[in-house]
Amino acid sequence: MSRKVAIVATGQTHHKARRDDVNIVELVHEAVERCLEDAELSIDSIDAVLIGNMEHFEGIYLSDMWCADVSGARGRLGMKITTGGSTGTSLAIAAYYLVASGLFDTALCVGWQKQSEGDTTAGLISATDPIWERASFAGAFGTFAAAAVQFMKEFNVTEEHAAKIAVKNRQNGRRNPYAHLKLDITVEDVLNSRMLAYPIRMLDMCPASEGACALIFACEEKAKKITDKPAWVAAAETRHDSPFIGDVPMFMDLRTLRSASAAAYKKAGIVNPLKELDVIELYEPVSWAEISFLDALWLCERGKIVELIDKGVTSMEGELPVNPSGGVLCTNPIGATAMCRVAEAAIQIRGQGGERQVPGVRTALATGYGGNWWSDVMILKSSL
Protein backbone atom coordinates (compact mmCIF):
# COMPACT_ATOMS: atom_id res chain seq x y z
CA MET A 1 0.00 0.00 0.00
CA SER A 2 1.47 3.34 -1.02
CA ARG A 3 1.56 6.39 1.24
CA LYS A 4 -0.43 9.60 0.89
CA VAL A 5 1.61 12.27 -0.90
CA ALA A 6 1.04 15.98 -1.45
CA ILE A 7 2.59 18.79 -3.45
CA VAL A 8 3.63 21.28 -0.78
CA ALA A 9 5.34 23.94 -2.88
CA THR A 10 5.76 25.25 -6.42
CA GLY A 11 8.28 27.61 -7.97
CA GLN A 12 8.78 28.89 -11.47
CA THR A 13 10.65 31.53 -13.41
CA HIS A 14 9.01 34.39 -15.29
CA HIS A 15 9.01 32.64 -18.67
CA LYS A 16 10.35 34.52 -21.68
CA ALA A 17 11.45 34.02 -25.29
CA ARG A 18 15.07 34.61 -24.29
CA ARG A 19 16.93 34.93 -21.03
CA ASP A 20 20.39 36.20 -21.94
CA ASP A 21 20.87 37.35 -18.34
CA VAL A 22 21.16 33.76 -17.05
CA ASN A 23 22.67 30.50 -18.27
CA ILE A 24 21.02 27.08 -17.86
CA VAL A 25 22.41 26.57 -14.37
CA GLU A 26 21.25 29.99 -13.15
CA LEU A 27 17.82 29.50 -14.72
CA VAL A 28 17.30 26.18 -12.92
CA HIS A 29 18.49 27.76 -9.67
CA GLU A 30 15.79 30.46 -9.89
CA ALA A 31 12.97 27.91 -9.98
CA VAL A 32 14.49 25.72 -7.25
CA GLU A 33 15.01 28.73 -4.93
CA ARG A 34 11.46 29.99 -5.49
CA CYS A 35 10.10 26.51 -4.75
CA LEU A 36 12.08 26.21 -1.51
CA GLU A 37 10.91 29.72 -0.54
CA ASP A 38 7.29 28.72 -1.18
CA ALA A 39 7.79 25.77 1.20
CA GLU A 40 9.91 27.80 3.64
CA LEU A 41 12.36 24.90 3.56
CA SER A 42 16.11 24.64 3.15
CA ILE A 43 17.63 22.08 0.81
CA ASP A 44 18.55 19.99 3.88
CA SER A 45 14.87 18.97 4.11
CA ILE A 46 14.89 17.47 0.61
CA ASP A 47 15.66 13.74 0.27
CA ALA A 48 15.77 13.37 -3.53
CA VAL A 49 16.17 15.64 -6.57
CA LEU A 50 14.96 14.88 -10.09
CA ILE A 51 15.76 17.08 -13.09
CA GLY A 52 14.85 16.98 -16.78
CA ASN A 53 14.60 18.83 -20.07
CA MET A 54 13.92 17.89 -23.67
CA GLU A 55 17.30 16.84 -24.95
CA HIS A 56 19.04 18.02 -28.12
CA PHE A 57 17.60 21.54 -27.97
CA GLU A 58 20.66 23.03 -26.29
CA GLY A 59 23.13 20.27 -27.18
CA ILE A 60 23.76 19.49 -23.51
CA TYR A 61 23.20 15.98 -22.22
CA LEU A 62 24.39 15.75 -18.63
CA SER A 63 22.15 18.46 -17.25
CA ASP A 64 21.77 16.55 -13.98
CA MET A 65 25.54 16.90 -13.51
CA TRP A 66 25.74 20.51 -14.75
CA CYS A 67 22.97 21.53 -12.37
CA ALA A 68 23.93 19.38 -9.37
CA ASP A 69 25.00 22.41 -7.30
CA VAL A 70 21.92 24.54 -8.02
CA SER A 71 19.26 21.82 -8.04
CA GLY A 72 20.41 20.59 -4.65
CA ALA A 73 21.32 17.13 -5.94
CA ARG A 74 24.77 17.13 -4.34
CA GLY A 75 25.04 14.57 -1.58
CA ARG A 76 21.61 13.06 -2.13
CA LEU A 77 19.70 11.06 -4.74
CA GLY A 78 19.88 12.96 -8.02
CA MET A 79 18.62 11.67 -11.37
CA LYS A 80 17.57 12.92 -14.77
CA ILE A 81 14.28 11.99 -16.42
CA THR A 82 13.54 12.99 -20.00
CA THR A 83 10.52 11.86 -22.01
CA GLY A 84 10.13 14.61 -24.61
CA GLY A 85 7.14 16.93 -24.25
CA SER A 86 5.89 14.99 -21.25
CA THR A 87 9.18 15.40 -19.33
CA GLY A 88 7.56 17.73 -16.78
CA THR A 89 4.78 15.30 -15.87
CA SER A 90 7.16 12.33 -15.94
CA LEU A 91 9.32 14.17 -13.38
CA ALA A 92 6.29 14.98 -11.21
CA ILE A 93 4.95 11.43 -11.39
CA ALA A 94 8.40 9.98 -10.60
CA ALA A 95 8.80 12.31 -7.60
CA TYR A 96 5.34 11.22 -6.42
CA TYR A 97 6.34 7.55 -6.78
CA LEU A 98 9.55 8.10 -4.77
CA VAL A 99 7.63 9.55 -1.84
CA ALA A 100 4.63 7.20 -2.13
CA SER A 101 7.00 4.23 -2.01
CA GLY A 102 8.07 5.11 1.51
CA LEU A 103 11.76 5.20 0.59
CA PHE A 104 11.88 9.02 0.55
CA ASP A 105 9.90 11.51 2.64
CA THR A 106 10.40 14.49 0.33
CA ALA A 107 11.37 14.90 -3.32
CA LEU A 108 12.03 17.98 -5.40
CA CYS A 109 11.68 17.90 -9.17
CA VAL A 110 12.65 20.58 -11.66
CA GLY A 111 12.08 20.81 -15.43
CA TRP A 112 13.69 23.42 -17.64
CA GLN A 113 14.35 24.52 -21.22
CA LYS A 114 16.35 27.23 -22.91
CA GLN A 115 15.05 27.13 -26.44
CA SER A 116 16.80 30.17 -27.89
CA GLU A 117 20.17 28.46 -27.48
CA GLY A 118 19.56 25.94 -30.28
CA ASP A 119 17.18 25.21 -33.16
CA THR A 120 13.84 23.97 -31.84
CA THR A 121 12.44 22.28 -34.93
CA ALA A 122 15.77 20.66 -35.80
CA GLY A 123 15.80 19.41 -32.20
CA LEU A 124 12.26 18.12 -32.53
CA ILE A 125 12.88 16.37 -35.82
CA SER A 126 15.89 14.67 -34.32
CA ALA A 127 13.46 13.05 -31.88
CA THR A 128 12.07 11.01 -34.79
CA ASP A 129 13.57 7.79 -36.10
CA PRO A 130 16.41 8.77 -38.47
CA ILE A 131 15.82 5.83 -40.78
CA TRP A 132 12.05 5.89 -41.16
CA GLU A 133 10.61 9.27 -40.37
CA ARG A 134 13.23 11.98 -40.38
CA ALA A 135 13.32 12.56 -44.14
CA SER A 136 9.72 13.75 -44.35
CA PHE A 137 8.72 14.72 -40.81
CA ALA A 138 7.27 18.21 -40.98
CA GLY A 139 8.04 19.29 -37.39
CA ALA A 140 5.36 19.46 -34.74
CA PHE A 141 3.04 21.76 -36.64
CA GLY A 142 3.04 19.72 -39.88
CA THR A 143 1.83 16.64 -38.04
CA PHE A 144 -0.63 18.68 -35.97
CA ALA A 145 -1.91 20.25 -39.19
CA ALA A 146 -2.61 16.91 -40.87
CA ALA A 147 -4.34 15.79 -37.67
CA ALA A 148 -6.39 19.00 -37.51
CA VAL A 149 -7.64 18.56 -41.10
CA GLN A 150 -8.87 15.10 -40.17
CA PHE A 151 -10.46 16.35 -36.94
CA MET A 152 -12.29 19.28 -38.58
CA LYS A 153 -13.78 17.06 -41.27
CA GLU A 154 -14.88 14.33 -38.87
CA PHE A 155 -16.32 16.40 -36.03
CA ASN A 156 -17.34 19.65 -37.80
CA VAL A 157 -14.75 21.67 -35.92
CA THR A 158 -13.99 24.98 -37.65
CA GLU A 159 -11.03 27.34 -37.79
CA GLU A 160 -13.13 29.73 -35.68
CA HIS A 161 -13.44 27.12 -32.92
CA ALA A 162 -9.65 26.81 -32.78
CA ALA A 163 -9.22 30.60 -32.93
CA LYS A 164 -11.53 31.03 -29.93
CA ILE A 165 -9.30 28.69 -27.90
CA ALA A 166 -6.23 30.68 -28.99
CA VAL A 167 -7.93 33.88 -27.76
CA LYS A 168 -9.25 32.40 -24.48
CA ASN A 169 -5.85 31.08 -23.39
CA ARG A 170 -4.01 34.28 -24.38
CA GLN A 171 -6.53 36.34 -22.40
CA ASN A 172 -6.07 33.99 -19.40
CA GLY A 173 -2.29 34.31 -19.72
CA ARG A 174 -2.52 38.09 -19.33
CA ARG A 175 -3.55 37.49 -15.70
CA ASN A 176 -0.62 35.13 -15.03
CA PRO A 177 2.55 37.02 -14.04
CA TYR A 178 4.71 34.02 -15.04
CA ALA A 179 3.25 33.60 -18.56
CA HIS A 180 5.54 34.26 -21.53
CA LEU A 181 3.02 35.60 -24.08
CA LYS A 182 0.58 38.21 -22.85
CA LEU A 183 -1.41 38.93 -25.99
CA ASP A 184 -4.59 40.99 -26.18
CA ILE A 185 -5.87 39.36 -29.36
CA THR A 186 -9.20 38.68 -31.07
CA VAL A 187 -10.55 35.82 -33.18
CA GLU A 188 -9.96 38.00 -36.27
CA ASP A 189 -6.30 38.44 -35.32
CA VAL A 190 -5.89 34.66 -35.16
CA LEU A 191 -7.68 34.05 -38.46
CA ASN A 192 -5.58 36.75 -40.15
CA SER A 193 -2.25 35.49 -38.80
CA ARG A 194 0.25 33.73 -41.08
CA MET A 195 -0.64 30.21 -42.25
CA LEU A 196 2.04 27.74 -41.11
CA ALA A 197 0.51 24.51 -42.41
CA TYR A 198 -3.18 24.35 -43.28
CA PRO A 199 -5.29 24.95 -41.11
CA ILE A 200 -2.79 25.98 -38.40
CA ARG A 201 -1.85 29.65 -38.20
CA MET A 202 0.89 31.41 -36.26
CA LEU A 203 -1.44 32.44 -33.41
CA ASP A 204 -2.77 28.86 -33.11
CA MET A 205 0.69 27.64 -32.09
CA CYS A 206 2.52 27.65 -28.78
CA PRO A 207 5.61 29.84 -28.45
CA ALA A 208 9.19 28.70 -27.80
CA SER A 209 10.02 29.79 -24.26
CA GLU A 210 12.85 29.74 -21.78
CA GLY A 211 12.07 28.88 -18.20
CA ALA A 212 12.10 26.39 -15.38
CA CYS A 213 9.52 25.02 -12.97
CA ALA A 214 9.94 23.08 -9.72
CA LEU A 215 7.71 21.16 -7.31
CA ILE A 216 8.20 19.62 -3.87
CA PHE A 217 6.37 16.43 -2.95
CA ALA A 218 6.10 15.31 0.68
CA CYS A 219 4.65 12.39 2.63
CA GLU A 220 1.57 13.00 4.80
CA GLU A 221 3.43 13.59 8.05
CA LYS A 222 5.88 16.07 6.50
CA ALA A 223 3.28 17.73 4.26
CA LYS A 224 1.11 18.69 7.23
CA LYS A 225 4.11 20.29 8.93
CA ILE A 226 5.24 22.19 5.83
CA THR A 227 1.92 23.73 4.78
CA ASP A 228 -1.70 24.07 5.84
CA LYS A 229 -2.71 23.86 2.17
CA PRO A 230 -1.23 20.72 0.63
CA ALA A 231 -2.38 19.63 -2.83
CA TRP A 232 -2.87 15.88 -2.39
CA VAL A 233 -2.12 13.53 -5.25
CA ALA A 234 -5.32 11.57 -5.88
CA ALA A 235 -4.09 9.81 -9.02
CA ALA A 236 -1.21 9.70 -11.49
CA GLU A 237 -1.27 7.78 -14.75
CA THR A 238 0.99 7.56 -17.78
CA ARG A 239 0.45 5.89 -21.17
CA HIS A 240 2.76 5.34 -24.10
CA ASP A 241 1.69 4.43 -27.63
CA SER A 242 3.44 3.19 -30.77
CA PRO A 243 6.72 4.91 -31.69
CA PHE A 244 5.53 5.36 -35.30
CA ILE A 245 3.50 8.47 -36.13
CA GLY A 246 1.48 6.57 -38.73
CA ASP A 247 0.26 3.96 -36.24
CA VAL A 248 -1.92 6.20 -34.06
CA PRO A 249 -5.28 7.91 -34.66
CA MET A 250 -3.86 11.32 -33.57
CA PHE A 251 -6.47 14.06 -32.96
CA MET A 252 -9.28 11.76 -33.98
CA ASP A 253 -8.87 9.99 -30.70
CA LEU A 254 -6.01 10.64 -28.27
CA ARG A 255 -6.39 7.10 -26.96
CA THR A 256 -3.53 7.42 -24.48
CA LEU A 257 -5.31 10.34 -22.76
CA ARG A 258 -8.65 8.53 -22.94
CA SER A 259 -7.14 5.51 -21.22
CA ALA A 260 -4.99 7.44 -18.70
CA SER A 261 -7.84 9.73 -17.61
CA ALA A 262 -10.30 6.82 -17.24
CA ALA A 263 -7.86 5.02 -14.95
CA ALA A 264 -7.10 8.24 -13.02
CA TYR A 265 -10.81 8.98 -12.46
CA LYS A 266 -11.27 5.48 -11.12
CA LYS A 267 -8.37 5.88 -8.68
CA ALA A 268 -9.59 9.31 -7.58
CA GLY A 269 -13.19 8.13 -7.20
CA ILE A 270 -14.46 10.50 -9.88
CA VAL A 271 -17.65 9.38 -11.63
CA ASN A 272 -18.74 12.53 -13.47
CA PRO A 273 -15.61 14.51 -14.36
CA LEU A 274 -17.51 17.49 -15.78
CA LYS A 275 -19.24 17.99 -12.42
CA GLU A 276 -16.48 16.84 -10.08
CA LEU A 277 -13.44 18.58 -11.57
CA ASP A 278 -13.10 22.27 -10.69
CA VAL A 279 -10.30 23.17 -13.09
CA ILE A 280 -8.20 21.55 -15.84
CA GLU A 281 -4.66 22.45 -16.80
CA LEU A 282 -4.32 20.86 -20.22
CA TYR A 283 -1.15 20.42 -22.26
CA GLU A 284 -2.32 22.01 -25.54
CA PRO A 285 0.61 22.56 -27.94
CA VAL A 286 -1.75 24.05 -30.53
CA SER A 287 -5.25 25.53 -30.25
CA TRP A 288 -6.75 22.54 -32.07
CA ALA A 289 -5.27 20.18 -29.50
CA GLU A 290 -7.29 21.73 -26.67
CA ILE A 291 -10.50 20.75 -28.46
CA SER A 292 -9.31 17.26 -29.32
CA PHE A 293 -7.63 16.50 -25.98
CA LEU A 294 -10.64 17.71 -23.95
CA ASP A 295 -12.75 15.38 -26.06
CA ALA A 296 -10.64 12.50 -24.73
CA LEU A 297 -11.30 13.41 -21.07
CA TRP A 298 -14.79 11.87 -20.84
CA LEU A 299 -16.49 15.23 -20.22
CA CYS A 300 -19.21 14.51 -22.77
CA GLU A 301 -20.21 12.16 -25.56
CA ARG A 302 -17.42 11.67 -28.08
CA GLY A 303 -17.18 14.40 -30.71
CA LYS A 304 -19.48 16.76 -28.76
CA ILE A 305 -16.83 18.80 -26.97
CA VAL A 306 -17.29 21.84 -29.23
CA GLU A 307 -20.84 22.16 -27.91
CA LEU A 308 -19.48 22.54 -24.35
CA ILE A 309 -16.82 24.96 -25.55
CA ASP A 310 -19.41 27.03 -27.46
CA LYS A 311 -21.46 27.29 -24.24
CA GLY A 312 -18.44 28.79 -22.47
CA VAL A 313 -18.01 25.88 -20.06
CA THR A 314 -14.20 26.02 -20.35
CA SER A 315 -13.88 29.81 -19.98
CA MET A 316 -12.70 31.41 -16.72
CA GLU A 317 -16.32 32.14 -15.79
CA GLY A 318 -17.53 28.70 -16.92
CA GLU A 319 -18.40 25.55 -15.01
CA LEU A 320 -15.00 23.96 -15.70
CA PRO A 321 -12.27 26.51 -16.55
CA VAL A 322 -9.49 25.12 -18.73
CA ASN A 323 -5.99 26.60 -18.56
CA PRO A 324 -6.36 29.55 -16.19
CA SER A 325 -2.56 29.87 -16.50
CA GLY A 326 -2.88 30.59 -20.22
CA GLY A 327 -1.67 27.09 -21.00
CA VAL A 328 1.03 26.02 -23.41
CA LEU A 329 -0.24 28.56 -25.95
CA CYS A 330 1.24 31.26 -23.68
CA THR A 331 4.21 29.47 -22.14
CA ASN A 332 6.31 26.63 -23.53
CA PRO A 333 9.70 25.95 -21.94
CA ILE A 334 9.36 22.35 -23.15
CA GLY A 335 11.06 20.39 -20.35
CA ALA A 336 9.10 22.48 -17.84
CA THR A 337 5.86 22.82 -19.84
CA ALA A 338 4.07 19.75 -18.49
CA MET A 339 5.27 20.54 -14.95
CA CYS A 340 3.76 24.02 -15.30
CA ARG A 341 0.39 22.25 -15.77
CA VAL A 342 0.83 20.32 -12.50
CA ALA A 343 2.18 23.45 -10.75
CA GLU A 344 -0.85 25.49 -11.82
CA ALA A 345 -3.20 22.72 -10.66
CA ALA A 346 -1.45 22.84 -7.25
CA ILE A 347 -1.51 26.66 -7.20
CA GLN A 348 -5.27 26.60 -7.87
CA ILE A 349 -5.87 24.06 -5.07
CA ARG A 350 -3.66 26.07 -2.69
CA GLY A 351 -5.50 29.31 -3.54
CA GLN A 352 -2.34 31.06 -4.77
CA GLY A 353 -3.69 31.98 -8.23
CA GLY A 354 -4.10 35.72 -7.60
CA GLU A 355 -5.97 37.38 -10.48
CA ARG A 356 -6.36 34.03 -12.25
CA GLN A 357 -7.62 32.09 -9.22
CA VAL A 358 -10.70 29.96 -9.91
CA PRO A 359 -12.92 30.21 -6.80
CA GLY A 360 -13.21 27.17 -4.53
CA VAL A 361 -10.98 24.65 -6.33
CA ARG A 362 -11.04 21.29 -4.57
CA THR A 363 -10.20 18.97 -7.46
CA ALA A 364 -7.83 19.79 -10.34
CA LEU A 365 -6.64 17.73 -13.28
CA ALA A 366 -3.34 18.31 -15.10
CA THR A 367 -2.14 16.59 -18.26
CA GLY A 368 1.16 16.09 -20.01
CA TYR A 369 1.61 15.31 -23.67
CA GLY A 370 4.61 14.19 -25.66
CA GLY A 371 5.75 12.34 -28.74
CA ASN A 372 4.40 10.11 -30.05
CA TRP A 373 0.88 11.02 -28.89
CA TRP A 374 1.69 9.92 -25.35
CA SER A 375 -0.19 11.18 -22.29
CA ASP A 376 0.20 11.72 -18.57
CA VAL A 377 -2.58 12.62 -16.13
CA MET A 378 -2.35 13.84 -12.55
CA ILE A 379 -5.35 14.60 -10.33
CA LEU A 380 -4.87 16.77 -7.24
CA LYS A 381 -7.33 17.30 -4.39
CA SER A 382 -7.57 19.70 -1.44
CA SER A 383 -8.31 16.71 0.80
CA LEU A 384 -8.14 12.96 0.40
Next chain:
Amino acid sequence: MSGPGVRRIDYHAVLPYRYAAGRTASRFFTELRDHKRFMATKCTCCGKAFVPPRPVCGECFLPLEEWVEVGPRGTLVGYTVVYFPFLDPLTGKERPVPYGYGFILLDGVSTKIQHFIEETDISKLRFGLRVEPVFEDARKGSFADIRFFRIVEEP
Protein backbone atom coordinates in the same frame (compact mmCIF):
# COMPACT_ATOMS: atom_id res chain seq x y z
CA MET B 1 37.79 50.79 -18.82
CA SER B 2 35.03 48.25 -19.14
CA GLY B 3 32.95 47.20 -22.15
CA PRO B 4 29.45 45.75 -22.24
CA GLY B 5 29.00 42.48 -20.35
CA VAL B 6 29.52 39.20 -22.16
CA ARG B 7 26.01 38.06 -23.12
CA ARG B 8 26.35 35.06 -25.43
CA ILE B 9 29.04 32.71 -26.58
CA ASP B 10 28.57 31.25 -30.08
CA TYR B 11 29.36 27.60 -30.63
CA HIS B 12 29.01 25.71 -33.91
CA ALA B 13 29.28 21.95 -33.88
CA VAL B 14 29.30 19.39 -36.67
CA LEU B 15 27.99 16.14 -35.28
CA PRO B 16 28.10 13.32 -37.84
CA TYR B 17 26.24 10.10 -37.12
CA ARG B 18 26.06 6.73 -38.88
CA TYR B 19 22.97 4.77 -37.88
CA ALA B 20 22.77 1.01 -38.41
CA ALA B 21 19.68 0.31 -40.50
CA GLY B 22 19.21 -3.03 -38.74
CA ARG B 23 18.03 -6.33 -40.21
CA THR B 24 14.43 -5.27 -40.81
CA ALA B 25 15.02 -1.88 -42.42
CA SER B 26 17.93 -3.24 -44.42
CA ARG B 27 15.68 -5.76 -46.17
CA PHE B 28 12.96 -3.14 -46.76
CA PHE B 29 15.30 -0.56 -48.29
CA THR B 30 17.20 -3.08 -50.41
CA GLU B 31 13.89 -4.13 -52.02
CA LEU B 32 12.85 -0.48 -52.42
CA ARG B 33 16.19 0.52 -54.00
CA ASP B 34 16.64 -2.48 -56.31
CA HIS B 35 13.04 -3.35 -57.25
CA LYS B 36 10.89 -0.32 -56.23
CA ARG B 37 8.99 -2.82 -54.11
CA PHE B 38 7.40 -2.28 -50.66
CA MET B 39 7.76 -5.15 -48.19
CA ALA B 40 5.92 -5.34 -44.86
CA THR B 41 6.41 -7.53 -41.81
CA LYS B 42 3.25 -9.38 -40.80
CA CYS B 43 2.13 -10.55 -37.38
CA THR B 44 0.99 -14.17 -37.31
CA CYS B 45 -1.07 -13.42 -34.18
CA CYS B 46 -3.11 -10.29 -34.98
CA GLY B 47 -2.67 -10.50 -38.76
CA LYS B 48 -1.56 -6.87 -39.15
CA ALA B 49 1.04 -5.96 -41.80
CA PHE B 50 3.38 -3.10 -40.88
CA VAL B 51 5.14 -0.39 -42.87
CA PRO B 52 7.50 0.77 -41.55
CA PRO B 53 8.28 -2.91 -41.01
CA ARG B 54 9.43 -3.65 -37.50
CA PRO B 55 11.04 -6.53 -35.67
CA VAL B 56 8.34 -6.90 -32.98
CA CYS B 57 4.55 -6.42 -32.95
CA GLY B 58 4.00 -3.86 -30.17
CA GLU B 59 0.47 -5.04 -29.42
CA CYS B 60 1.16 -8.81 -29.37
CA PHE B 61 4.81 -8.47 -28.25
CA LEU B 62 5.80 -11.21 -30.71
CA PRO B 63 8.79 -11.27 -33.09
CA LEU B 64 7.75 -10.63 -36.70
CA GLU B 65 9.34 -13.05 -39.16
CA GLU B 66 6.82 -13.19 -42.02
CA TRP B 67 7.25 -10.76 -44.96
CA VAL B 68 4.56 -9.79 -47.51
CA GLU B 69 4.69 -7.52 -50.56
CA VAL B 70 2.38 -4.48 -50.26
CA GLY B 71 1.54 -1.26 -52.19
CA PRO B 72 3.01 0.45 -54.10
CA ARG B 73 -0.27 2.33 -54.46
CA GLY B 74 -2.16 3.54 -51.44
CA THR B 75 -4.85 5.85 -50.10
CA LEU B 76 -4.39 9.37 -48.73
CA VAL B 77 -5.72 9.37 -45.16
CA GLY B 78 -4.22 12.61 -43.83
CA TYR B 79 -2.80 15.74 -45.43
CA THR B 80 -1.73 19.35 -45.13
CA VAL B 81 0.25 21.88 -47.11
CA VAL B 82 3.22 23.32 -45.22
CA TYR B 83 3.96 27.03 -45.86
CA PHE B 84 6.51 27.70 -43.14
CA PRO B 85 10.18 26.87 -43.79
CA PHE B 86 12.44 25.35 -41.16
CA LEU B 87 15.84 23.71 -41.01
CA ASP B 88 15.96 20.19 -42.41
CA PRO B 89 18.29 18.20 -40.15
CA LEU B 90 19.19 15.87 -43.03
CA THR B 91 20.62 18.73 -45.09
CA GLY B 92 21.05 21.58 -42.61
CA LYS B 93 19.15 23.83 -45.04
CA GLU B 94 15.64 25.26 -45.10
CA ARG B 95 13.16 23.02 -46.86
CA PRO B 96 11.55 24.86 -49.85
CA VAL B 97 7.88 25.75 -49.27
CA PRO B 98 5.08 25.21 -49.95
CA TYR B 99 5.07 21.44 -49.99
CA GLY B 100 2.39 18.80 -49.60
CA TYR B 101 2.68 16.45 -46.63
CA GLY B 102 0.45 13.52 -45.92
CA PHE B 103 -0.26 10.16 -44.38
CA ILE B 104 -0.61 7.25 -46.80
CA LEU B 105 -2.14 3.85 -46.15
CA LEU B 106 -0.38 1.55 -48.61
CA ASP B 107 -2.56 -1.23 -50.05
CA GLY B 108 -2.41 -4.29 -47.82
CA VAL B 109 -0.92 -2.46 -44.81
CA SER B 110 -2.44 -1.73 -41.38
CA THR B 111 -0.31 1.33 -40.52
CA LYS B 112 0.13 4.69 -42.23
CA ILE B 113 3.39 6.16 -43.49
CA GLN B 114 4.10 9.88 -43.79
CA HIS B 115 5.66 11.40 -46.86
CA PHE B 116 5.64 14.36 -49.23
CA ILE B 117 2.70 14.86 -51.59
CA GLU B 118 3.27 16.35 -55.07
CA GLU B 119 0.11 18.47 -54.95
CA THR B 120 0.47 21.79 -53.11
CA ASP B 121 -3.03 23.17 -53.76
CA ILE B 122 -4.96 22.35 -50.56
CA SER B 123 -8.32 22.49 -52.38
CA LYS B 124 -7.26 19.55 -54.56
CA LEU B 125 -6.46 17.29 -51.62
CA ARG B 126 -9.07 15.15 -49.88
CA PHE B 127 -9.36 11.95 -47.91
CA GLY B 128 -9.54 8.74 -49.92
CA LEU B 129 -7.51 9.97 -52.90
CA ARG B 130 -5.50 7.22 -54.53
CA VAL B 131 -1.77 7.89 -54.62
CA GLU B 132 1.39 6.25 -55.94
CA PRO B 133 5.08 6.78 -55.23
CA VAL B 134 7.40 8.56 -57.64
CA PHE B 135 10.92 7.20 -57.23
CA GLU B 136 14.24 8.97 -57.61
CA ASP B 137 16.36 7.72 -60.54
CA ALA B 138 19.47 7.29 -58.40
CA ARG B 139 18.26 5.38 -55.38
CA LYS B 140 20.48 4.93 -52.34
CA GLY B 141 18.35 2.78 -50.06
CA SER B 142 16.37 5.16 -47.84
CA PHE B 143 12.89 6.69 -47.66
CA ALA B 144 14.32 9.62 -49.63
CA ASP B 145 14.39 7.21 -52.63
CA ILE B 146 10.71 8.14 -52.90
CA ARG B 147 10.59 11.75 -54.17
CA PHE B 148 6.91 12.10 -53.21
CA PHE B 149 3.51 10.49 -53.71
CA ARG B 150 1.30 11.74 -56.55
CA ILE B 151 -2.44 11.52 -57.06
CA VAL B 152 -3.56 8.87 -59.56
CA GLU B 153 -6.93 8.48 -61.24
CA GLU B 154 -8.38 5.01 -60.90
CA PRO B 155 -11.56 3.79 -62.58
